[in-house]
Amino acid sequence: MKLFLNYLTIILSIFALQNFALAETNTLEKKPQNSQSEKIFPTNSQPQTPEEKLAAADRLYLAGEKAAAEKLYREVKEPFSEDIRAKVNRPQPVYEPTELPVTAQVYWRQAQEGLAKNRETQIFVSLELLVKEYPQFIPAHLQFAEALKTDEKTELALEVLHQAAGLYPNEPELIKATITALADEKKWLEASLSAQQFALMNPEHSLVNEFNQLAETYRKKFQSQLKSRLRRNAIANVVTGALGVAITGNPFAAMNAVQTTAMMLQGESRIGKNIAKSANKQLPMVEDEEILEYVNNMGKKLAEMTGRNEFEYNFYVVNDENLNAFALPGGQIFINLGAIMKTNSEAELAGLLAHELAHTVLSHGFKLMSEGNLVTSIVQYIPYAGGTASNLIVLNYSRKMERQADVLGTRILVSADYAADGVRNLMVTLNEGKENIGILAWLSTHPETAERVRYLEELIVNNGYNRYAYEGVVYHGKMRSKAKALLVEKKKDFSEI
Numbered sequence: 001m002k003l004f005l006n007y008l009t010i011i012l013s014i015f016a017l018q019n020f021a022l023a024e025t026n027t028l029e030k031k032p033q034n035s036q037s038e039k040i041f042p043t044n045s046q047p048q049t050p051e052e053k054l055a056a057a058d059r060l061y062l063a064g065e066k067a068a069a070e071k072l073y074r075e076v077k078e079p080f081s082e083d084i085r086a087k088v089n090r091p092q093p094v095y096e097p098t099e100l101p102v103t104a105q106v107y108w109r110q111a112q113e114g115l116a117k118n119r120e121t122q123i124f125v126s127l128e129l130l131v132k133e134y135p136q137f138i139p140a141h142l143q144f145a146e147a148l149k150t151d152e153k154t155e156l157a158l159e160v161l162h163q164a165a166g167l168y169p170n171e172p173e174l175i176k177a178t179i180t181a182l183a184d185e186k187k188w189l190e191a192s193l194s195a196q197q198f199a200l201m202n203p204e205h206s207l208v209n210e211f212n213q214l215a216e217t218y219r220k221k222f223q224s225q226l227k228s229r230l231r232r233n234a235i236a237n238v239v240t241g242a243l244g245v246a247i248t249g250n251p252f253a254a255m256n257a258v259q260t261t262a263m264m265l266q267g268e269s270r271i272g273k274n275i276a277k278s279a280n281k282q283l284p285m286v287e288d289e290e291i292l293e294y295v296n297n298m299g300k301k302l303a304e305m306t307g308r309n310e311f312e313y314n315f316y317v318v319n320d321e322n323l324n325a326f327a328l329p330g331g332q333i334f335i336n337l338g339a340i341m342k343t344n345s346e347a348e349l350a351g352l353l354a355h356e357l358a359h360t361v362l363s364h365g366f367k368l369m370s371e372g373n374l375v376t377s378i379v380q381y382i383p384y385a386g387g388t389a390s391n392l393i394v395l396n397y398s399r400k401m402e403r404q405a406d407v408l409g410t411r412i413l414v415s416a417d418y419a420a421d422g423v424r425n426l427m428v429t430l431n432e433g434k435e436n437i438g439i440l441a442w443l444s445t446h447p448e449t450a451e452r453v454r455y456l457e458e459l460i461v462n463n464g465y466n467r468y469a470y471e472g473v474v475y476h477g478k479m480r481s482k483a484k485a486l487l488v489e490k491k492k493d494f495s496e497i
Helices: 002-030 036-042 050-062 066-076 082-086 102-116 119-134 138-150 154-166 172-184 189-202 208-248 257-267 268-283 287-301 337-344 346-362 364-370 375-379 397-415 422-435 449-463 474-495
Strands: 314-318 325-328 332-336
Touching: 002 102, 002 119, 002 375, 050 066, 050 474, 082 449, 102 138, 119 138, 119 397, 138 154, 138 172, 172 189, 172 208, 189 208, 189 364, 189 397, 208 257, 268 314, 268 325, 268 332, 268 364, 287 337, 287 346, 287 474, 314 337, 325 346, 325 364, 332 337, 332 346, 337 346, 337 474, 346 364, 346 397, 346 422, 346 474, 397 422, 397 449, 422 449
Parallel strands: 314 332
Antiparallel strands: 325 332
């Protein structure tokens, strides 16, 4: 009897369990599935703070729910000013005079009449008015530059072309004319870089191969020019260099024209690696594996978007609290630990890396070497015995170079699927940090941040770049905390010395 009751209990338990499972299955089938946002934050705990909203938006974005992510991003990010949003389009380039207003057509006819009758004043006055009042008419820029060249005003001709290319950097006819004018003046490096820049910034253009070929052709001419310069100046400069070492005791004093030229003949990659090796020995480098992996993975992802695969890119982190970074020729990028600690998201830090990468792929440092400025900067900023590491290399880029790096850096950022305003937001952070974190070396030689914020906003709006893409706040927050801890530890070590 007892055995029978045990069997009965087991059978009833199995039956009850089956009924419970069936009821639970029916309930689940009727219950709607949670949305992605509900998985991140329960319905009774929706994201409230900006940080929570950005974190939720990032997770939605990575899950492919981009519309839901954009909604949250928009709740956190303030819109650009109304005048920026209203100024969405520069006039489209025009090539046919019949598409111009009547006044512009009159200017053009007067210019053609002046050319036919060789009336110099009429030519220059008409074309100058035309390029000033109707800059979208590309043939006017080309003809004005050609007239100036014929009149042996080559510098003015180049200035006209550079200004026009600044307004319409994607117009191949303007860039070709600029390259030709530079080549006529035997400015081989500038000609090569102009061709290279067009190819990098317009990777889908039908003429990209032609511009790459122009870049290579003029790069070879520049190398040949360097060799000739080296042969001509070798003896005099070696003597000068020897005297510099004798007087100052500084080995970099010997880095005069001949040695700079000799370094340049090695190529961008070898130059960058040699200088990076020296910098690594003299600067306090971060060795934390997690920090280095974070920066390296981000950097490699961005580098893949640059279009210059001949470089071996390396990313280094310096144990310094200032928000600072610099790029060496050939893809050697250094950032401070303070750049991690003081940026607000991965997209913002990626903006800094993308900006420095843009300097590298546009060969800005290499160009400075041709002018002697890169070596001067290295002498000034790499610390020697008794020096401090807070002053890193600050290359004296021109405002034009900085703008090019901002623009290409933003395009690299967008290509890597980060929020398009990463570089723009970096500028805001730098500007806000002026009063709070002392002198920013990275900012001190750069254009005014308000100006940069404005033209980056115009760039984003004009090109329809997506501000509401991946920000990356959660893991970046972890890295910020780690960076702060490493800097505190460094200060503690110094205080105990």
